Amino acid sequence: MTALVVGVDGGGTSTRCVVATHAGEVAGRGRAAGSNALSSADPGAALRAALRAALGGLPPGQVTAGVFALAGSGPAGGRAAGLAADAWRACGLAGRPAVVPDTLAAFAGATAEPSGTVLVAGTGAVATRVTGRGPAGRADGYGWILGDEGSGAWIGRRAVRAVLAALDGRAGPTALRDAVPGGGAAERIVDAVHAGVAEAGPAWLARLAPAVEAAARHGDAAALAIVREAAERLLATVRALGPCPGPLVLAGSLLTEPTLLAERVRAGLAGAGLTVLTARSGDAGARGAAALALHGPGPGTPASAAAHRRLLS
Known part of the structure; x- marks a missing residue:
């Protein structure tokens, strides 16, 4: 058997x-x-x-x-x-x-090593120090309402906020307006977001992350600001764990795919003397x-x- x-x-x-x-x-x-x-x-x-x-x-x-x-x-x-x-x-x-x-x-x-650090950015975001294949410390990972800073859900929520700010005059125009459901009307956007999250949870918001990526690559100021801040928050999350022996694994679709966010996070880790692996x-x-x-x-x-x-x- x-x-x-x-x-x-x-x-x-x-x-x-x-x-x-x-x-x-x-x-x-x-x-x-x-x-x-x-x-x-x-x-x-x-x-x-x-x-x-x-x-x-x-x-x-x-x-x-x-x-x-x-x-x-x-x-x-x-x-x-x-x-x-x-x-x-x-x-x-x-x-x-x-x-x-x-x-x-x-x-x-990603590795058979027993110890190291992992930074995950997908629908949510969290960093964990791993010792002997067990958790020895964590930063963030508190869910999309209270944390998960730099995650897909966080990026999607920021995209919606940027569009709403543009619509009511608190910010300049953004190409993200075409990506957020609701036909460009603030009330319909709010209704669509609440309905989407009620049906699919924060994964619904995370679906907007590719649109932010595309708009950032085309130079949209709001999208670029979102990507920049997401990278800063993810770097702050992993740095909060302090130095740890072993490799640093980047996991989650936002860090394993060829995204601007992944590029910024890797650039922020350069020079730290880390062995960085991609899941x-x-x-x-x-x-x-x-x-x-x-x-x-x-x-x-x-x-x-x-x-x-x-x-x-």
């Missing part, structure tokens, strides 16, 4: 699941909607859907461990753990999965979560380290 582990990477926009053997070979994959315990519309349903898809026809009895790396698991740890346990039982799996911040999976999905796209975070499951709660073994490297290859 081939023993299996499960890794789940649940963010505000999507949830990915990987089932892997103890040798580090991927046996199944699944994907569903966002499962952020703080902001997603139905995180429990997303976790169940991704896990069921990844398990496919694999026997549940072969699964020996699982790690759910969930956005929002820090501030809402109790709820996230309950959602993970419910999804685990719903799929017929024995025991309980471990629940960790999604930043740990992002780090483990892979796709299911790298879920692979990282599966690698954490292979290592278990301790420091791991040479075999688990080899399997970890194989998962990343």
